Amino acid sequence: MGSAAYTTSSRLLFRQLFEKDSSTYTYLLADTSHPDKPALLVDPVDKTVDRDISLVKELGLKLIYAINTHVHADHVTGSGLLKSKVPGVKSIISKASNAKADLFVEPGDKITFGDLFLEVRATPGHTVGCVTYVTGDGPNQPQPRMAFTGDTLLIRGCGRTDFQIFSLPKDTLIYPAHDYKGFSVSTVGEEMQYNPRLTKDEETFKNIMANLNLSYPKMIDIAVPANMVCGLQDVESKAL
Amino acid sequence: MGSAAYTTSSRLLFRQLFEKDSSTYTYLLADTSHPDKPALLVDPVDKTVDRDISLVKELGLKLIYAINTHVHADHVTGSGLLKSKVPGVKSIISKASNAKADLFVEPGDKITFGDLFLEVRATPGHTVGCVTYVTGDGPNQPQPRMAFTGDTLLIRGCGRTDFQIFSLPKDTLIYPAHDYKGFSVSTVGEEMQYNPRLTKDEETFKNIMANLNLSYPKMIDIAVPANMVCGLQDVESKAL
Numbered sequence: 001m002g003s004a005a006y007t008t009s010s011r012l013l014f015r016q017l018f019e020k021d022s023s024t025y026t027y028l029l030a031d032t033s034h035p036d037k038p039a040l041l042v043d044p045v046d047k048t049v050d051r052d053i054s055l056v057k058e059l060g061l062k063l064i065y066a067i068n069t070h071v072h073a074d075h076v077t078g079s080g081l082l083k084s085k086v087p088g089v090k091s092i093i094s095k096a097s098n099a100k101a102d103l104f105v106e107p108g109d110k111i112t113f114g115d116l117f118l119e120v121r122a123t124p125g126h127t128v129g130c131v132t133y134v135t136g137d138g139p140n141q142p143q144p145r146m147a148f149t150g151d152t153l154l155i156r157g158c159g160r161t162d163f164q165i166f167s168l169p170k171d172t173l174i175y176p177a178h179d180y181k182g183f184s185v186s187t188v189g190e191e192m193q194y195n196p197r198l199t200k201d202e203e204t205f206k207n208i209m210a211n212l213n214l215s216y217p218k219m220i221d222i223a224v225p226a227n228m229v230c231g232l233q234d235v236e237s238k239a240l
Numbered sequence: 241m242g243s244a245a246y247t248t249s250s251r252l253l254f255r256q257l258f259e260k261d262s263s264t265y266t267y268l269l270a271d272t273s274h275p276d277k278p279a280l281l282v283d284p285v286d287k288t289v290d291r292d293i294s295l296v297k298e299l300g301l302k303l304i305y306a307i308n309t310h311v312h313a314d315h316v317t318g319s320g321l322l323k324s325k326v327p328g329v330k331s332i333i334s335k336a337s338n339a340k341a342d343l344f345v346e347p348g349d350k351i352t353f354g355d356l357f358l359e360v361r362a363t364p365g366h367t368v369g370c371v372t373y374v375t376g377d378g379p380n381q382p383q384p385r386m387a388f389t390g391d392t393l394l395i396r397g398c399g400r401t402d403f404q405i406f407s408l409p410k411d412t413l414i415y416p417a418h419d420y421k422g423f424s425v426s427t428v429g430e431e432m433q434y435n436p437r438l439t440k441d442e443e444t445f446k447n448i449m450a451n452l453n454l455s456y457p458k459m460i461d462i463a464v465p466a467n468m469v470c471g472l473q474d475v476e477s478k479a480l
């Protein structure tokens with residue numbers, strides 16, 4: 001634990017982007033060694049779509065996928081807007097989410113961009129269709145690996161559907177969908193050791209989760225129905 | 241421009257941390273290959289000192305320096321609190337800042353932690369004592385280099401005291417003290433090309449800066465006097 005700074009890859013361009021109102025992280029990944037420079041966004045937010053599109057343009061990338069880890073309850077996905085503003089972008093979500101999208105993935109599937117890829121791992125719990133996207137394993141893939149955990153595992157918080165994630169190497173970098181304390185990245189090893197919910201036994205964990213008394217998420221009534229159809233602005237679905 | 245994801249170094253541990261009220265980035269750097277695991281914080285914020293101390297402990301690091309890029313006007317530095325809570329921590333700021341600290345640095349100085357170091361570059365303008373800290377050049381130092389620019393150069397904003405920064409290699413990673421749009425990192429090459437203020441000629445730039453009509457910073461009357469003495473909680477200076 002604790003040695004590497006960040007992923008090493010000469011071909012991966014990686015940017016972590018933040019939406020402050022919902023404390024959501026959006027991740028931009030691209031294969032810059034491929035002639036097309038194909039790129040994807042993980043968990044884009046509707047409010048920051050224009051920022052993301054500018055960045056993609058400035059970096060000379062070709063956005064091909066807008067990917068969600070799950071049906072978010074706290075912000076509206078940017079997938080629909082991205083599809084309407086950038087021709088050719090396809091939205092992706094897990095089949096188990098029951099949401100609308102162009103492509104559906106299942107555990108074990110690979111999402112390829114250039115010579116890089118993400119693996120899909122099932123991490124249900126927060127929602128039934130939650131998946132974690134993990135960068136590939138192989139000679140050209142980034143090392144250490146990076147896991148985009150959505151709301152399944154937040155840094156020092158959340159989680160328990162950790163079995164799929166904790167079977168990854170300890171130096172795997174954890175990139176969640178949110179952070180409320182100002183952290184930006186962690187590792188599997190760190191979370192196994194210091195995540196307050198994950199270091200408890202199953203019984204204690206169940207008690208903690210049953211007694212959270214969480215307030216009703218302020219965006220849930222707007223966000224969930226919108227996200228089930230890929231964001232409010234799914235022009236293609238409205239045209240049908 | 242645009243290829244590498246993040247700095248490659250097997251010995252550097254690097255974490256970007258965020259304080260939401262002032263949109264301030266604090267950076268943790270440590271040499272994890274050194275037996276002491278010496279660490280430093282760039283631009284710590286008073287409100288997030290406890291978070292930062294926990295993280296330092298969890299990662300098994302030994303915090304030796306609390307470093308500021310300049311006398312901040314928008315938040316109170318965490319240097320004083322860190323000094324009072326973590327024995328042995330020394331505060332560092334530029335000599336030209338005229339602020340109080342344990343150690344003063346001048347352009348060309350090196351700040352060493354284990355076998356890694358930061359170089360000090362003069363980047364006055366935002367304040368007279370503004371400096372940029374740049375990771376070292378050499379076989380064991382991180383590649384590409386990282387520049388902690390404070391308020392001298394924000395991503396796609398601010399700046400003009402860019403000459404010292406823009407003489408760095410184009411793949412140098414830019415880590416500012418703030419971001420208000422949700423960016424977390426950029427490169428010298430990108431800023432040279434897309435920073436709206438830096439792509440203007442000198443006359444246009446002067447006009448833009450003269451007509452910003454910035455509102456009076458809400459924290460300035462509290463933050464500046466406090467930061468001149470290393471944060472409100474400089475126990476050692478009070479004891480003198």
Ligand SMILES: [Fe+2]
Binds near residue numbers: 072073074177
């Ligand atoms: Fe969420």
Ligand SMILES: [Fe+2]
Binds near residue numbers: 312313314391417
């Ligand atoms: Fe500032």
